[in-house]
Amino acid sequence: MPERRIEDYALIGDLQTAALVSKDGSIDWLCFPRFDSPACFAALLGTDDNGHWRISPRDGDATSSRHYRGDTLVLETEWSTDSGSVRVIDFMPPRDAAPDVVRIVVGISGTVSMRSELRLRFDYGQVVPWVRRVDGQVVAIAGPDAVSLRSDVHQYGRDFATYADFEISAGDQAWFVLTWHPSHHPVPKATDAIASLEPTESYWTEWIGRSKGVDGFTEEVTRSLLTLKALTYAPSGGIVAAPTTSLPEALGGERNWDYRYCWLRDATMTLEAMLRFGYSEEAQAWRDWLLRAIAGSPEDLQIMYGVTGERRLTEFAADWLPGFGSSAPVRIGNAAAEQLQIDVFGEVMDVLALARESQIGPSDDAWSMQRGLIRRLAEVWKEPDEGIWEVRGGRQHFTHSKVMAWVAFDRAARAVERFGMSGPAKQWRATADEIHREVCTKAFDADRNTFTQAYGSKALDAAVLLIPQVGFLPPDDPRIVGTVDAVQKELARDGFVRRYHPAHVDDGLADEEGTFLICSFWLADALAMIGRVGEARALYDKLVALRNDVGLLAEEYDPGSGRMLGNFPQAFSHLGLVNTAWHLASSETPLRRSAY
Numbered sequence: 358m359p360e361r362r363i364e365d366y367a368l369i370g371d372l373q374t375a376a377l378v379s380k381d382g383s384i385d386w387l388c389f390p391r392f393d394s395p396a397c398f399a400a401l402l403g404t405d406d407n408g409h410w411r412i413s414p415r416d417g418d419a420t421s422s423r424h425y426r427g428d429t430l431v432l433e434t435e436w437s438t439d440s441g442s443v444r445v446i447d448f449m450p451p452r453d454a455a456p457d458v459v460r461i462v463v464g465i466s467g468t469v470s471m472r473s474e475l476r477l478r479f480d481y482g483q484v485v486p487w488v489r490r491v492d493g494q495v496v497a498i499a500g501p502d503a504v505s506l507r508s509d510v511h512q513y514g515r516d517f518a519t520y521a522d523f524e525i526s527a528g529d530q531a532w533f534v535l536t537w538h539p540s541h542h543p544v545p546k547a548t549d550a551i552a553s554l555e556p557t558e559s560y561w562t563e564w565i566g567r568s569k570g571v572d573g574f575t576e577e578v579t580r581s582l583l584t585l586k587a588l589t590y591a592p593s594g595g596i597v598a599a600p601t602t603s604l605p606e607a608l609g610g611e612r613n614w615d616y617r618y619c620w621l622r623d624a625t626m627t628l629e630a631m632l633r634f635g636y637s638e639e640a641q642a643w644r645d646w647l648l649r650a651i652a653g654s655p656e657d658l659q660i661m662y663g664v665t666g667e668r669r670l671t672e673f674a675a676d677w678l679p680g681f682g683s684s685a686p687v688r689i690g691n692a693a694a695e696q697l698q699i700d701v702f703g704e705v706m707d708v709l710a711l712a713r714e715s716q717i718g719p720s721d722d723a724w725s726m727q728r729g730l731i732r733r734l735a736e737v738w739k740e741p742d743e744g745i746w747e748v749r750g751g752r753q754h755f756t757h758s759k760v761m762a763w764v765a766f767d768r769a770a771r772a773v774e775r776f777g778m779s780g781p782a783k784q785w786r787a788t789a790d791e792i793h794r795e796v797c798t799k800a801f802d803a804d805r806n807t808f809t810q811a812y813g814s815k816a817l818d819a820a821v822l823l824i825p826q827v828g829f830l831p832p833d834d835p836r837i838v839g840t841v842d843a844v845q846k847e848l849a850r851d852g853f854v855r856r857y858h859p860a861h862v863d864d865g866l867a868d869e870e871g872t873f874l875i876c877s878f879w880l881a882d883a884l885a886m887i888g889r890v891g892e893a894r895a896l897y898d899k900l901v902a903l904r905n906d907v908g909l910l911a912e913e914y915d916p917g918s919g920r921m922l923g924n925f926p927q928a929f930s931h932l933g934l935v936n937t938a939w940h941l942a943s944s945e946t947p948l949r950r951s952a953y
């Protein structure tokens with residue numbers, strides 16, 4: 358079995374969950390029926406024995422190449438062998454009653470011997486199901502889960518797996534449909550594999566057709582927008598940070614986290630990117646999601662929720678899974694849900710201001726929720742917190758958190774001053790000014806001419822690159838130019854940017870990590886804003902070149918090994934790409950709303 362690489366995977370999804378398909382034709386990750394449900398294929402974090410479904414030629418020397426079919430999430434893998442070539446088409450039709458994975462094998466030339474090998478292991482690769490035949494289909498059941506496999510190819514069982522061996526000649530096709538249902542329900546009505554291809558394609562094509570687009574950046578922006586949409590949980594409007602858990606930030610290390618939840622931070626940034634490209638429906642749905650998720654007392658605000666607003670995301674280690682590349686523990690749930698991360702107030706207020714001032718318009722409920730958030734922020738902004746990077750080494754007065762607290766008060770005051778909303782604007786403006794003074798005094802290292810990670814700290818942090826973007830200081834302020842230079846000098850590796858230097862910051866974890874892709878996009882944004890557009894464009898091009906064969910990015914990249922690291926595909930990275938393209942395309946001094 359060749360070593361698994363994160364960049365070997367492609368994404369298919371149905372806006373409620375998603376699967377990762379490897380270059381070797383194996384679906385190694387699938388959580389049914391929701392993004393955060395237990396996986397029935399977890400080979401990604403272990404071995405084939407933890408569940409997978411491979412369809413590929415039996416010839417071990419077969420070679421493959423793949424692409425998405427146009428601007429869709431329909432994946433085509435083309436296999437060449439000495440005897441002929443075939444195409445495997447993988448997709449998940451937009452959801453009706455039950456979730457399906459459809460795989461269609463089409464003969465292109467000659468004749469190819471194919472094998473389907475399906476190994477279902479419920480509850481994150483642990484539970485071997487009871488498999489039997491019902492009305493000509495294979496049905497696997499364990500606990501609450503049931504999965505049926507329908508196909509026009511004969512299936513046989515061996516070694517706790519289901520196989521099909523078949524030949525495909527030019528012009529032939531064979532189909533497979535895997536469908537999940539609750540085990541106490543009857544097997545759902547069959548999905549027609551062939552008939553579901555066209556509506557799936559049309560769904561994605563029509564969706565991307567609504568985008569405003571930006572000249573000169575079309576292909577990568579399109580793929581990133583499609584990926585962001587695929588991370589949306591359509592029934593609620595929630596957006597997950599990534600469809601995976603525990604893809605490592607350091608290969609073989611412990612920096613492994615579950616991203617299958619809705620971070621207010623990641624979701625607001627995604628929404629901002631989508632709004633820029635004309636997707637107001639998603640923004641509206643997310644605002645409604647937010648109102649429901651955080652309903653109740655503002656003191657109970659969490660920084661992340663489940664896809665329909667669940668609050669309890671208890672973290673535990675799945676110790677039966679060895680982890681991707683032996684990176685343990687595999688974590689399920691995320692303890693960061695209980696942290697104080699003050700930046701979240703600013704991000705939420707900022708995107709809601711954008712929504713109010715753009716296509717969506719104001720909403721009374723949303724404004725009353727924002728007033729509640731500001732009341733809460735007034736109580737906590739002076740506290741140390743865990744910050745944007747969710748450190749587990751103790752709270753600090755993080756510069757980025759304070760800057761975002763300023764953003765929150767600034768946007769609240771501005772809503773009253775300029776947009777007629779009700780509230781104590783003078784008081785909010787005074788607090789914003791107080792925070793501004795404090796940050797400029799306590800978070801700026803005059804000797805090195807740079808903002809630092811935290812009050813009194815010497816460490817740097819790529820998050821402060823956002824200072825000009827959020828309007829805290831103008832891009833031509835010498836402190837901004839100094840900060841950009843310092844980040845480039847101290848945090849860059851081969852031109853890509855780390856979020857901070859793990860050796861200089863106690864984040865509670867031992868290992869090093871890769872360069873953080875969204876931070877590299879932020880550097881490109883900051884360079885463009887300070888007028889170094891050529892450098893910005895060069896960095897953007899370098900980042901775009903990191904994408905895998907189907908245009909996807911993980912959270913991090915290790916320039917040493919040339920490998921992607923972290924959960925995959927990650928919303929942060931793709932929204933970073935989209936925003937940088939927008940900045941570069943907008944103008945040479947590409948600033949959005951500024952308040953300085």
Ligand SMILES: OC[C@H]1O[C@H](O[C@H]2O[C@H](CO)[C@@H](O)[C@H](O)[C@H]2O)[C@H](O)[C@@H](O)[C@@H]1O
Pocket residue numbers: 598612614615616620622623691692693745746747748749929
């Ligand atoms: O590295 C430590 C932290 O890593 C995760 O957080 C990161 O991912 C989040 C989701 O994309 C993002 O919002 C955050 O800014 C990143 O630092 C993990 O979820 C944390 O539990 C962990 O402490």
